[in-house]
Amino acid sequence: MDLLNLRKQIDEIDEQIVSLYEKRMDISGQVAEYKIETGKKVFDKAREEEKLRKVKALTHNEFNSHGIEELFEQIMSMSRKLQYGLLTEHGSIGKLPFIGVDRLYEEKARVVFQGADGAYSQAAMIQYFGEQVNSFHVDTFRDAMIAIDEGSADFAVLPIENSTAGIVSEIYDLLAEFENYIVGEQIIKIEHCLMALPGTKIEDIEIVYSHPQSLMQSARFLNEHNWQQISMQNNAFAAKKVAGSEDKHKAAIASEHAAKLYGLEVLAKGVNQSSTNSTRFIIVTNQKVFLKDAKKVSICFEVPHESGSLYHMLSHFIYNNLNMNRIESRPIEGRNWEYRFFIDFDGNLSDSSVKNALRGLREEARNMRILGNY
Amino acid sequence: MDLLNLRKQIDEIDEQIVSLYEKRMDISGQVAEYKIETGKKVFDKAREEEKLRKVKALTHNEFNSHGIEELFEQIMSMSRKLQYGLLTEHGSIGKLPFIGVDRLYEEKARVVFQGADGAYSQAAMIQYFGEQVNSFHVDTFRDAMIAIDEGSADFAVLPIENSTAGIVSEIYDLLAEFENYIVGEQIIKIEHCLMALPGTKIEDIEIVYSHPQSLMQSARFLNEHNWQQISMQNNAFAAKKVAGSEDKHKAAIASEHAAKLYGLEVLAKGVNQSSTNSTRFIIVTNQKVFLKDAKKVSICFEVPHESGSLYHMLSHFIYNNLNMNRIESRPIEGRNWEYRFFIDFDGNLSDSSVKNALRGLREEARNMRILGNY
Structure with missing residues (x-):
C-alpha cells in the first residue's frame, strides 16, 4: 500500500465528514427554531449523555470508543453554541445574570x-x-x-x-x-524606593519596613545587605513609621510618592528586581x-476531586474557542489538595460562545461564580 | 418539521460520522506501518496545516469553517496518538528523553x-x-x-x-x-506552634519571628495580637534565634520538633488556620x-503573547485525555504580563498519549521543558 493512495482515501473520508458536519449543523439550526417556539432549553444533559452512549456503542474497539466520545462532546458543544446564537438573535435568551x-x-x-x-x-x-x-x-x-x-x-x-x-x-x-x-x-x-530620614546613609540602616510582597520583589537588593526585615500591612504605613521614628537606623521600601508625602529621602530607586514591574x-x-463593551470575563469554580474533572471543565473553553488569559488555582481551606480555579478569558457575557461555555461549566463544576465582566 | 424527525436525521448522520471515523483510524494505522518502514516522523506540521486549509475550504459559512477547523485538529491529534501507540509497540520510538x-x-x-x-x-x-x-x-x-x-x-x-x-x-x-x-x-x-523561652507568658511577647509563608498561614492567630512580625529565611532559624536571645519578649512560629531541638516551650499549638494543613x-x-512506574509528569512552557495561544496549548491535553492536576502561571521576569505555565498531569513518559501531547506542545509552545516524571 503506498502513502499517496492512503492519503487519497483519507481525503475522501474527510470530504464526507465535512459534508455530514454541515448537514448536522443545519438540522441543529432547525432544532433551535423548534426550541424558540416551545421555550425548550438548549442544554439537555440527559439527551447528550444518551447520545454519547449510542455513538460509543457503534464503535469496534476501545481506542475508537474513546475517540468518538471526545469527538461528539465537541460536536454537541458546537451545536449548542449555534443554538445559543440563534436564540440570542431571536431575543429568546436576552436576560443575562448581569445588568x-x-x-x-x-x-x-x-x-x-x-x-x-x-x-x-x-x-x-x-x-x-x-x-x-x-x-x-x-x-x-x-x-x-x-x-x-x-x-x-x-x-x-x-x-x-x-x-x-x-x-x-x-x-x-x-x-x-x-x-x-x-x-x-x-x-x-x-518603582520601589529605599527611603529614610533626610541625611541617613545606607551604612546606617539596620531595619527595613515594608509589605511582604514588596520585600519579596526587592529580595535581590535586600540580600546584598544584612538588614532586619519587618513585615507591615502596607508600604505607606512603613514610610509613615520611619518618618515618625526619628531613628536613622530605620528605612522603608515604598513609592517615591510616599517618600514625598512623609518627608523622607530616597536613598535608592528601583530596588525591585524588574525594571518593568x-x-x-x-x-x-x-x-x-x-x-456593555466589556472584553474580559473572570470566573471561579471548584473541581470535584476526581480524575479527569479539570480536563472536562477546560474543554468548555476549548470547544467554544474562548481564549483563557489566566488560570490560577488556590487551595480550598479545610479541604486538603482540593482547589478553586480562577480563570480570566476574552469575551462578553452576551456572546453565544460565552453563554455556551458558562452553561456547560455551571452544569459540571462545583460552585461556579461569574466574578465580573470588564 | 417536528423534533422527533429532526433527531432521527441527526442520528443517521452520527452513524455515518462514526463509521467514517473508524475507517479513517484504520487507514491511519496503515500510514503508521508505512512510517515504521521508512522511518518517517509522525507529526508533520506542514501537512496538518494544509489539511486544515483544505477542509475549511469545503465549508459554506464562517461558523462551520471554524467548527471544522476545531474538529479536524482533534481528529488529527487522535490519528497521531494512534500512530505513536503503534510505533511504540513496534519499538520504533523507544528512546525517551529521560532514562x-x-x-x-x-x-x-x-x-x-x-x-x-x-x-x-x-x-x-x-x-x-x-x-x-x-x-x-x-x-x-x-x-x-x-x-x-x-x-x-x-x-x-x-x-x-x-x-x-x-x-x-x-x-x-x-x-x-x-x-x-x-x-x-x-x-x-x-502544625505550626508558637514557642518561646521556657516560662514565657503569651502577654510577654512583643516580637514574633518566622518565615513569611508561616506568618501568612498563621495570619488569623497573629491578627488577634499586636506583635511585630519579623521575616526569617526559615522557621528553624527563627526558633534558634529565640533560643539564643534569652529574651522573653521574643517568640517564634515553627514546628514542635524545632521547639524540642532548641529547648523552647510551646505556648500554642496549631496556630495555622487550617487543621488539615x-x-x-x-x-x-x-x-x-x-x-519506570512514575505516574505524574510536570512540565513548564511559555506562551507567545497572542490571543488564542494558551487555548491551543491546552487542547493538546484535552485531545489526548490527559488529566491536568495543577496549572500554575508565573510572570516571566522582565517581560510584562507574559507568563510561564507549570502543569502537572497524570501519565508516564512512555505512554503514547503523553508522547503525542508533548510532541505537539514542543512544536507550538515556547521553551517547553519536562521537569520530571515521578
Missing part, C-alpha cells in the same frame, strides 16, 4: 482603598476615577471588601497581580468569599453590572 | 535541604530517604539548587506547595532556571531519570 450599563459611576461615587495616603492603591484609584475622587482608606483588604458589601463605599480598588511577584492570593480568596463583582481594572507601574488593580462593586 | 530506572538512590546518596536542623524540609527528607540519610543544609533554596547542579549533593528536598498558602513561587522560578529534574515527592502535615515537597536531582 449591562453604559457607564459605571457618577461623580459622587465613594471609593475605598487599603493602606494609607501614598499607597500604590491610591495612585491606581486616582488614575481610574480621577483626581477629584471621593475616597477613604481602611487597614485591610477584608475591610475594603466589607465596606463594599455593606455599601459604605460604592467601589473598592484592590491589587490582584504583580508582574514580578505574581498574584495577591488574599484578594482571590476574598473574591470567592464575598458576593462582590469586578467591574474594571487599572495597571500601575511600580507593574501591578494590576481591580475595581470591585456589590452590584451585578457590567459595561 | 527509566527501577530505583532512584543508593544508601550513600547525599541529600541537601534548605534551613536548619528542625526544619519541615528535614522531616520530609527523613520520611523519604529514611533516618540514616547522609544530609547537609544550606541557607537558601537557590543554594540547594546549585548544590544539585554542581553535584555536591545527589538530591535536594524542596517545598513546592502548601495546602493553605498555595505555591512556593520561588521554587517554580528555580525549576525554570536550573536544569534539574523532579524525581519524587513527599507530603508532610504541618500539609506541605508537598519535591525531590530534585541533576540527571534526566524517572522511575
Whole structure:
C-alpha cells in the first residue's frame, strides 16, 4: 500500500465528514427554531449523555470508543453554541445574570482603598476615577471588601497581580468569599524606593519596613545587605513609621510618592528586581453590572476531586474557542489538595460562545461564580 | 418539521460520522506501518496545516469553517496518538528523553535541604530517604539548587506547595532556571506552634519571628495580637534565634520538633488556620531519570503573547485525555504580563498519549521543558 493512495482515501473520508458536519449543523439550526417556539432549553444533559452512549456503542474497539466520545462532546458543544446564537438573535435568551450599563459611576461615587495616603492603591484609584475622587482608606483588604458589601463605599480598588511577584492570593480568596463583582481594572507601574530620614546613609540602616510582597520583589537588593526585615500591612504605613521614628537606623521600601508625602529621602530607586514591574488593580462593586463593551470575563469554580474533572471543565473553553488569559488555582481551606480555579478569558457575557461555555461549566463544576465582566 | 424527525436525521448522520471515523483510524494505522518502514516522523506540521486549509475550504459559512477547523485538529491529534501507540509497540520510538530506572538512590546518596536542623524540609527528607540519610543544609533554596547542579549533593528536598498558602513561587522560578529534574515527592502535615523561652507568658511577647509563608498561614492567630512580625529565611532559624536571645519578649512560629531541638516551650499549638494543613515537597536531582512506574509528569512552557495561544496549548491535553492536576502561571521576569505555565498531569513518559501531547506542545509552545516524571 503506498502513502499517496492512503492519503487519497483519507481525503475522501474527510470530504464526507465535512459534508455530514454541515448537514448536522443545519438540522441543529432547525432544532433551535423548534426550541424558540416551545421555550425548550438548549442544554439537555440527559439527551447528550444518551447520545454519547449510542455513538460509543457503534464503535469496534476501545481506542475508537474513546475517540468518538471526545469527538461528539465537541460536536454537541458546537451545536449548542449555534443554538445559543440563534436564540440570542431571536431575543429568546436576552436576560443575562448581569445588568449591562453604559457607564459605571457618577461623580459622587465613594471609593475605598487599603493602606494609607501614598499607597500604590491610591495612585491606581486616582488614575481610574480621577483626581477629584471621593475616597477613604481602611487597614485591610477584608475591610475594603466589607465596606463594599455593606455599601459604605460604592467601589473598592484592590491589587490582584504583580508582574514580578505574581498574584495577591488574599484578594482571590476574598473574591470567592464575598458576593462582590469586578467591574474594571487599572495597571500601575511600580518603582520601589529605599527611603529614610533626610541625611541617613545606607551604612546606617539596620531595619527595613515594608509589605511582604514588596520585600519579596526587592529580595535581590535586600540580600546584598544584612538588614532586619519587618513585615507591615502596607508600604505607606512603613514610610509613615520611619518618618515618625526619628531613628536613622530605620528605612522603608515604598513609592517615591510616599517618600514625598512623609518627608523622607530616597536613598535608592528601583530596588525591585524588574525594571518593568507593574501591578494590576481591580475595581470591585456589590452590584451585578457590567459595561456593555466589556472584553474580559473572570470566573471561579471548584473541581470535584476526581480524575479527569479539570480536563472536562477546560474543554468548555476549548470547544467554544474562548481564549483563557489566566488560570490560577488556590487551595480550598479545610479541604486538603482540593482547589478553586480562577480563570480570566476574552469575551462578553452576551456572546453565544460565552453563554455556551458558562452553561456547560455551571452544569459540571462545583460552585461556579461569574466574578465580573470588564 | 417536528423534533422527533429532526433527531432521527441527526442520528443517521452520527452513524455515518462514526463509521467514517473508524475507517479513517484504520487507514491511519496503515500510514503508521508505512512510517515504521521508512522511518518517517509522525507529526508533520506542514501537512496538518494544509489539511486544515483544505477542509475549511469545503465549508459554506464562517461558523462551520471554524467548527471544522476545531474538529479536524482533534481528529488529527487522535490519528497521531494512534500512530505513536503503534510505533511504540513496534519499538520504533523507544528512546525517551529521560532514562527509566527501577530505583532512584543508593544508601550513600547525599541529600541537601534548605534551613536548619528542625526544619519541615528535614522531616520530609527523613520520611523519604529514611533516618540514616547522609544530609547537609544550606541557607537558601537557590543554594540547594546549585548544590544539585554542581553535584555536591545527589538530591535536594524542596517545598513546592502548601495546602493553605498555595505555591512556593520561588521554587517554580528555580525549576525554570536550573536544569534539574523532579524525581519524587513527599507530603508532610504541618502544625505550626508558637514557642518561646521556657516560662514565657503569651502577654510577654512583643516580637514574633518566622518565615513569611508561616506568618501568612498563621495570619488569623497573629491578627488577634499586636506583635511585630519579623521575616526569617526559615522557621528553624527563627526558633534558634529565640533560643539564643534569652529574651522573653521574643517568640517564634515553627514546628514542635524545632521547639524540642532548641529547648523552647510551646505556648500554642496549631496556630495555622487550617487543621488539615500539609506541605508537598519535591525531590530534585541533576540527571534526566524517572522511575519506570512514575505516574505524574510536570512540565513548564511559555506562551507567545497572542490571543488564542494558551487555548491551543491546552487542547493538546484535552485531545489526548490527559488529566491536568495543577496549572500554575508565573510572570516571566522582565517581560510584562507574559507568563510561564507549570502543569502537572497524570501519565508516564512512555505512554503514547503523553508522547503525542508533548510532541505537539514542543512544536507550538515556547521553551517547553519536562521537569520530571515521578
